[in-house]
Amino acid sequence: MLLIPCPWCGPRNQIEFTCGGDATVPRPAPEAPEAEWMRYVYVRDNPMGPHVEWWLHGAGCRQWFKLNRDTRTHEILASAPPDAPPATEP
């Protein structure tokens, strides 16, 4: 079970969290063409290595935040509030 550092609550058990998926895909403008929206909604990379994801601390402060997790080792590299620049450590 992962130990996830919530930016507000500190390190907590993984069972308190829900993963919200890829946080690196930028949301297109409302009037953007359908193809771009299609890509935003459905197309995801499956990177091997550090990957920034959305996580929800549902059983804690109920806040969304960004988490940089290594998809190979489960190592957690950084976490940051949603408005912070993407935490992209090597």
Place this chain on the structure above:
Amino acid sequence: MKQPCRLPSGGIVDRAQPLPFEFDGVAYEGLAGDTLAAALLANGKHLVGRGFKYHRPRGIAGAGVDEPNAFVRLGRDARTEPNVRATTQELFAGLEAASQNCWPSARLDIGAINGFVSRLIPAGFYYKTFMWPPTPKWWLRYERVIRHAAGVGRVPTLPDPDAYEHQYAHCDVLVVGAGPAGLAAARAAAHSGARVVLCDEDHVFGGGLLGVAATVDGAVAAEWIAATVAELADHPDVTLLRRTTAFGHYDGNLVGLVERVTDHLCAPPEWMPRQRLWKLRARTVVLATGAHERLIAYANNDLPGTMLAGAVRTYVERYAVRPGSRAVVFANNDRAYATALALHRAGVVVAAIVDPRAGPALDGALPHAARDAGLPLEFRDIAETDVRAADELWVTSSSKEVLAIVTLDGKPIGDGKPGPVFRRMYGLYQEFKRTVMRAGREKAAA
């Protein structure tokens, strides 16, 4: 004394506290501090069950969780527990155990007939062979017999009367295993101000040091253990968990522990949980679990009488039990000699010590070349400090020949360049190759 194989002195068992117990309906007596296996051996009882397939007799081979043979059924009625290792079950007054996989008894077993027809039951023999002839009526007829023979142990049919607990906990340092290394680690961690949890599956701390005539920090082992445990128990930030097995080490240093709270009590109080599951999140985990021995493969090594050397020593020194009268010690490591000495002291005839290890490899090409050249040569065990303080280090092997090591862990060896003795040795070896190894080839070419 009712225990014919108990030594008159020694061990860390309490001779003033005899504990009556039953095995296969026969009353025996052990001592406080025994495991079920130690108490059985003290009564000269080696046959404790039967094998799964051919119903070959099974004895006690180990002295701990690595026991492969001595599985027994413990308790009765709703509190029946199948497949308990006799080597880990602490003895208590009124314990009831029974052998498994045998009927009517371990000594006289009908299923052992399989052994006589073993040539007809190949490895991987599958029960669906009995599907023929392919009508359900025939299968149902076989099934009754097969189901009776299948499986190891029997589960209780009544509901479990016990309660179980879950516990979440956090600590800075978790030390798994309370032998000398674990105790020392826990003490050092506690001194540093860390919150420490120390767990061991045994009911006493001390691990491999229990019953051993050794000294630690100048103190007798037993006194060192007692002093260290007392110091840890007094420390406000140290939690001591006895009878607790760490069974899993998961992501983020989450460790699962199972604490057997009442498995050593004849009549557990109603308010106590039987077992407690700990989900422990540790910042650092120290595995001080020690090592297991493995059985040597030879014919009939599964029969009673074959024991691990370390286990034999444990039975003699910790439980003061003589596990036999005549022994052959097979030594593939130096600790087997401690077993031989312990057996000798216990009055067991050590008929032979078989040590298959070759002597020091003094007859390779390099040693020969060095000796011929008059270089001083010595084979001995070396300490890590010797390695780090050396002027020169080499690796030798048939593919590397002789190769100088110039840095070790980032630090230069000597002056960081291949040394003079290496250069001389390298020259000698090239000479050896040219004159001896290629001699035949040059002759053939000529």
